[in-house]
Amino acid sequence: MGDLGFQYSEAFLQWIWENGLFDHAGLHTECGKSVQILEAGELNKTDGPDFRASRIVIDEIMWHGDVELHLRSKDWYAHAHHNDTNFDTVFLHVIVEGKSEQVTTQNGSKPFTLNLGPYLSNNLKVFLKSFEDRKTLPCSGNLNFISEEVFHKQLEKAHSEYLEKKTNDFLSLYDPEVLPSEAWKKALILSVWDGLGITHNRKPMRMTGERLLAIWDGALSEEGVKLALKEAGLGESSDPVWNMKAVRPANHPEKRIKEAVRMTFEILNTPFENFLSKDSIGLWEKWCKNCEIIGSSRMKILFGTVYLPALYVSGMLFAHQGLKEKVRATWSDLKTPIPRSLLKKFKALQLNTDNYSRKLGSIHQLKSYCKPRKCSECFVLKNAIQS
Numbered sequence: 001m002g003d004l005g006f007q008y009s010e011a012f013l014q015w016i017w018e019n020g021l022f023d024h025a026g027l028h029t030e031c032g033k034s035v036q037i038l039e040a041g042e043l044n045k046t047d048g049p050d051f052r053a054s055r056i057v058i059d060e061i062m063w064h065g066d067v068e069l070h071l072r073s074k075d076w077y078a079h080a081h082h083n084d085t086n087f088d089t090v091f092l093h094v095i096v097e098g099k100s101e102q103v104t105t106q107n108g109s110k111p112f113t114l115n116l117g118p119y120l121s122n123n124l125k126v127f128l129k130s131f132e133d134r135k136t137l138p139c140s141g142n143l144n145f146i147s148e149e150v151f152h153k154q155l156e157k158a159h160s161e162y163l164e165k166k167t168n169d170f171l172s173l174y175d176p177e178v179l180p181s182e183a184w185k186k187a188l189i190l191s192v193w194d195g196l197g198i199t200h201n202r203k204p205m206r207m208t209g210e211r212l213l214a215i216w217d218g219a220l221s222e223e224g225v226k227l228a229l230k231e232a233g234l235g236e237s238s239d240p241v242w243n244m245k246a247v248r249p250a251n252h253p254e255k256r257i258k259e260a261v262r263m264t265f266e267i268l269n270t271p272f273e274n275f276l277s278k279d280s281i282g283l284w285e286k287w288c289k290n291c292e293i294i295g296s297s298r299m300k301i302l303f304g305t306v307y308l309p310a311l312y313v314s315g316m317l318f319a320h321q322g323l324k325e326k327v328r329a330t331w332s333d334l335k336t337p338i339p340r341s342l343l344k345k346f347k348a349l350q351l352n353t354d355n356y357s358r359k360l361g362s363i364h365q366l367k368s369y370c371k372p373r374k375c376s377e378c379f380v381l382k383n384a385i386q387s
Contacts, residue, residue: 010050013096017050021120022119029114036058041067050067054092066091068087073103147380148352153379154369158361158362159359163328163331166309185267185268189213193264205256208232209264212224224265228258263291304360
């Protein structure tokens with residue numbers, strides 16, 4: 001294979017080994033002994049060898065023990081495994097590139113070496129060649145046989161995970177030191193302010209929202225607007241500092257502050273018990289109408305990324321299973337007007353845009369899988385390699 005230079009190298013190799021993504025026919029150690037893998041072992045997430053309790057037949061002799069994986073043989077010594085008693089149980093050293101060399105353990109044993117390089121599928125090799133290109137998705141351009149069905153399955157997984165992530169984001173704003181109803185409303189309000197500050201002014205928007213809540217009781221909406229604009233400052237030397245560069249008129253802080261105040265007014269003046277009903281999902285649209293921002297793409301996005309996670313937390317806090325199920329069902333069917341610029345990298349896959357263009361999970365897929373190159377955890381690559 002040569003020097004592939006792929007990042008997250010050992011984690012990726014572990015994934016290949018764990019899932020058996022190589023040709024099992026004709027496996028031989030570097031010293032010429034036949035290899036039959038019965039059990040790859042259990043991935044070890046603590047100190048010691050990568051895989052525990054492996055069962056492998058080497059030249060018709062059954063071996064039980066541990067397997068260690070590296071890109072190159074020399075990594076065994078670079079990681080000082082030869083001086084570590086935790087590695088005395090290793091009987092097989094798996095590498096993937098470079099010249100092999102015999103390694104030894106602290107107790108003097110000599111594990112067999114298996115170089116997986118020659119046994120990797122051509123599809124995987126094609127993928128690895130494109131892995132270094134940070135400008136495109138690793139699976140674009142080369143793996144042209146990506147399954148629409150598997151791609152959709154991966155997006156469903158990412159979509160579900162994104163609700164969990166946004167729920168955790170909401171909980172990070174929840175103050176356990178105050179009454180649950182007050183803490184929940186405040187977290188929702190600050191989440192709205194934060195969301196309306198995307199992308200240039202999230203921090204100053206949230207700071208303004210916090211300051212407003214400290215001095216305003218939510219009695220009159222227009223009074224809240226005046227107070228918020230005063231707290232925001234918006235001058236060149238104001239505190240908080242606002243970023244006005246490349247801000248479109250629709251995202252100007254003054255406009256967003258007014259929208260945030262009016263939504264805050266609606267939240268503060270809604271009885272908390274109204275949030276504990278499955279019908280509470282309809283409150284967001286009602287607020288948007290009252291605030292005269294119905295049809296806003298930003299508010300439709302925040303319905304998914306802010307309001308639904310907030311209601312899910314409410315269901316968690318007050319053991320309302322019906323509300324949680326309603327939120328999940330709504331989230332599953334949710335169609336959101338996502339800006340095309342955020343999803344432009346998907347175009348290279350030449351797949352049906354209906355599968356991803358209005359699904360919030362697409363954002364999570366790009367941010368949490370594609371951008372950080374966590375391809376080893378993605379159904380798309382695994383299916384393409386095994387095709």
